[in-house]
Amino acid sequence: MSTHDPDPEKPAQPTPLDHAPAPSGPGTGAKLAAELLGTFLLVFGGVGSALLAANFGVSDNGTSLGIGFVGVSLAFGLTVVAGAYAWGPISGGHFNPAITLGLAAAGRFAWKDAAGYIVAQVVxxxxxxxxxxxxxxxxxxxxxxxxxxxxxxxxxxxxxxPGGFGLGAAIIVEVVLTAVFLFVILGVTHTTRGTPAMAGLVIGLTLTLIHLISIPVDNTSVNPARSIAAAIYGGVPALSQLWVFIVFPIVGGLIAGLVHRALFDRKTA
Incomplete structure (x- = not known):
């Protein structure tokens, strides 16, 4: 053995890299900025398509130029796909207070961080x-x-x-569809059973489906930040009904988070 070879009985000497700080993830400011930008994109794309393009009129030959319910549904879904891949790696890509609270209930997100996320989403x-x-x-x-x-x-x-549905219908679709949305999110993003690489696409397509189902019922919330943002410019009728679209998406998210945790993420001895 050469005199320059290390002694196998002697512990290896530390290198400068051993004392280097471990790489850290995104800071709180970056996460909140990502949530703000993602929610901006979702609302601007979804509500913007509903206002600007849904009913654009007809061409000279009578063909509709508007994108209708299907186009608006796709717009909401596409914004989530884009936001999830652009900012999901930074903040988790919630873009929705009901999702943030549901993830916390499921044990996937810290309760202490929820308030900051919700403020960023609403803003x-x-x-x-x-x-x-x-x-x-x-x-x-x-x-x-x-x-x-x-x-x-x-x-x-x-x-x-849009379709003349009453309060009871709005409550049911908001609770059920927000719960469905969170169940899909929790399933597809699971670290061992899910398919995280496909998560953004699956989540976006699910949101598209949710809008296809419920736009006629209540114009689809499943997201209190989206509802608050539109209602502040929608006048007294929108503001007077806003409570429904704050309370019941959150209820649906919390139910899904707690049920998913009990059924699928329960700790076993």
Whole structure:
């Protein structure tokens, strides 16, 4: 053995890399910025498509130029796909207070961080609808007034429901569909049983399906930040019904989080 070879009985000497700090993940500020940007994209894309493109009129030959319910549903889903892949690695890609609280109930997110996420999400949503409002100020005569009198793509029931559905229907779809949404999120992002690489696409397609089901019922919330952001420009009727679209998506998210934890993530001895 060469005199330059290390003694196998002697412990290896530490190198400078052994004393280097371990790489850290994104900081709190970065996570909150990611949630704000992701929610901005979701609301700007989804509510914006509903306001600007859903009912654009018809061409000279009578063909509809609007994207309709299907187009708006796809817009909400596509924004989630884009946001999940762009900012999900930073913050987890919640973009929704009901999802944040549901993930906390499922044990996948720290309760202590929930308030900051929710504030960032609400701010992101409000910035998005404010930009849409400013766009409307420069729109055709009467466009903004018509958009606001129509609720500014807010959620609603009774007279504010696209299909005339009542309060009970709105409560059921918000609880059930938010729970379904969170069940899918929890399943597809599971570290051992899920398929995280496909998570953004699966979650976005699920949100598209949810909108296809429930736009006629209450214009689809499943996201209090989206509902708050639209209602502040939707007038008194939208604001008076806003509580439903804050409370019941959260209820659905909490139910799904607790049930998923009990059924699928229960610790065994």
């Amino acid at each position: 992101g949503g409000v910035v998005a609808t404010t930009v849409l409002f400013v766009i409307g100020l420069a729109g055709p005569d009467g466009w903004l007034a018509k958009a606001q009198s129509g609720g500014f793509a807010s959620n609603g029931f009774g007279e504010q429901s």
